[in-house]
């Protein structure tokens with residue numbers, strides 16, 4: 001059986017890729033910067049490594065046939081060296097990229113993902129790119145406000161997004177890693193439906209059984225809240241993306257998850273149910 005190396009194995013999507021490969025009885029090696037804290041399923045080989053240290057990646061690639069790669073670095077500068085190093089050992093690669101890679105925008109997120117994709121396209125790897133839109137997991141950034149008083153403060157509340165469950169992205173990745181017919185595909189991935197941010201907050205409250213509501217604040221105040229969680233250039237790119245979408249009709253969700261895996265994408269309510277504990281206990 002072929003060995004798959006999973007990068008970002010402690011993150012939202014990579015952890016699910018590890019779980020789903022393990023459930024299929026397939027050998028998995030996970031790369032983590034702090035293996036002792038990785039908390040991955042038993043039977044998974046966890047090796048120390050850092051994408052900024054190509055030697056550690058080379059060591060982790062020994063005996064590996066397939067790779068799940070996500071890009072955690074702010075810069076794409078080492079992308080070609082990393083892509084060539086992977087191509088030196090493995091045959092197949094699934095990249096967690098972003099729908100931003102397809103946009104014509106020059107923001108930081110789009111540029112990094114486009115550069116990483118181009119670096120991989122220059123190798124001999126049999127690649128598949130996952131190009132998801134917003135992750136449902138982004139709303140965990142609201143968890144402390146939900147736990148505090150149920151009031152979520154942010155900008156651009158009426159803007160729609162088609163939030164996707166990490167388990168659905170992982171299911172597409174595992175299908176592409178383990179079956180033929182996905183080489184050269186760039187999968188446009190969304191969740192089941194478009195919801196505004198205001199509606200997302202309402203769904204969280206309904207599913208966890210607490211009063212929740214959206215409170216619109218200025219872009220500047222929203223930026224300050226985002227800076228508690230993410231670097232400034234990502235916060236600005238995110239707010240710019242919301243600004244571009246303001247006043248627009250919702251994008252139609254894609255059917256890619258179902259087309260690839262045979263199972264429809266999970267709803268946002270399902271995602272909240274899977275993460276209810278992180279939003280705090282229900283009111284009595």
Ligand SMILES: NC(=O)c1ccc[n+]([C@@H]2O[C@H](COP(=O)([O-])OP(=O)(O)OC[C@H]3O[C@@H](n4cnc5c(N)ncnc54)[C@H](OP(=O)(O)O)[C@@H]3O)[C@@H](O)[C@H]2O)c1
Pocket residue numbers: 007008009010011012013014031032033034049050051052070071072073096097098099109132133134135137138
């Ligand atoms: N959020 C969205 O809406 C969205 C939409 C489209 C695309 N994306 C893309 O999805 C990716 C994020 O995926 P995610 O949410 O699954 O990840 P995540 O939960 O943010 O986790 C980050 C992962 O990266 C690993 N990591 C960080 N620095 C590393 C390094 N120097 N070397 C090796 N590993 C490192 C971390 O592992 P350790 O700390 O354990 O080592 C962790 O497993 C990003 O590339 C993002 O641009 C996100």
